Amino acid sequence: MIVPLLEVRDLNKSFGAIVVADHVDLVIETGECIGVIGPNGAGKSSLFGLIAGSLTPDSGRIVLDGRDVTALPAFKRVHLGVGRAFQIPQPFVGLTVYENILAATGFGAGLSGNVARQKAREVAERTGLAAKADILAGSLTLLDRKRLELAKALATGAKLLMLDEIGAGLTEREVLNLVETIRDLKRDHGIIWIEHIAHALKSVADRIIVLHFGKKLLEGAPEEVMGSAVVKEIYMGLAADADH
Ligand SMILES: Nc1ncnc2c1ncn2[C@@H]1O[C@H](COP(=O)(O)OP(=O)(O)OP(=O)(O)O)[C@@H](O)[C@H]1O
Numbered sequence: 001m002i003v004p005l006l007e008v009r010d011l012n013k014s015f016g017a018i019v020v021a022d023h024v025d026l027v028i029e030t031g032e033c034i035g036v037i038g039p040n041g042a043g044k045s046s047l048f049g050l051i052a053g054s055l056t057p058d059s060g061r062i063v064l065d066g067r068d069v070t071a072l073p074a075f076k077r078v079h080l081g082v083g084r085a086f087q088i089p090q091p092f093v094g095l096t097v098y099e100n101i102l103a104a105t106g107f108g109a110g111l112s113g114n115v116a117r118q119k120a121r122e123v124a125e126r127t128g129l130a131a132k133a134d135i136l137a138g139s140l141t142l143l144d145r146k147r148l149e150l151a152k153a154l155a156t157g158a159k160l161l162m163l164d165e166i167g168a169g170l171t172e173r174e175v176l177n178l179v180e181t182i183r184d185l186k187r188d189h190g191i192i193w194i195e196h197i198a199h200a201l202k203s204v205a206d207r208i209i210v211l212h213f214g215k216k217l218l219e220g221a222p223e224e225v226m227g228s229a230v231v232k233e234i235y236m237g238l239a240a241d242a243d244h
Pocket residue numbers: 015018020038039040041042043044045046047
């Protein structure tokens with residue numbers, strides 16, 4: 001039997017009357033990228049929090065590589081391969097790119113010495129940061145800060161990469177540039193990606209899920225989902241609201 005990288009089963013979470021996860025099911029295999037879309041407040045970040053362990057579900061299960069991690073704290077999930085790239089990069093600005101990556105190898109993957117240094121160099125190479133390894137993280141461009149977010153997640157030994165609007169704030173050309181790296185990382189990782197830049201998501205995602213009020217309304221091939229009546233209704237409804 002093939003064990004999926006991530007299985008989310010019947011996940012539920014509310015903050016008082018606000019439902020952020022409503023019977024959510026999700027399966028991700030290594031080599032797959034799942035896009036997550038939905039209007040503001042749909043529960044996208046909450047879903048990430050639940051998978052990463054910064055939020056506790058009311059009910060449901062999260063299974064990583066066949067192991068039930070629902071009750072595990074976030075840092076233990078990092079050790080088991082959950083890596084998260086945040087929307088607003090927050091590197092140690094006074095450390096170099098290499099030092100930032102090296103710190104993540106120690107924290108997440110528990111590496112030290114030459115093994116850690118080798119891993120940090122490999123990660124810098126894979127994320128396009130090798131030539132900038134000795135630059136202070138505080139002086140990086142936004143694109144390179146996003147790359148460093150990816151690098152830190154990889155350095156922790158992530159098998160599952162959770163990307164939270166990693167394209168936000170980048171120019172068109174920079175987004176295309178980053179998409180190439182994400183596509184390469186998909187080969188040997190599972191990726192779940194919250195993104196508002198539709199063409200970026202479409203070019204990498206194998207499936208897209210639509211969240212609305214914490215409920216998974218739709219899941220399917222990118223073209224199919226983006227062109228669906230459900231998506232048009234949700235977003236056009238919002239646009240109409242915004243006009244008033
Ligand atoms: N800790 C919390 N306590 C109370 N309400 C919360 C908490 N976290 C999130 N919420 C509420 O839950 C809802 C879903 O929030 P969430 O951030 O998951 O949505 P989102 O789809 O990521 O939205 P956005 O696209 O704006 O980031 C929102 O109404 C938000 O205000």
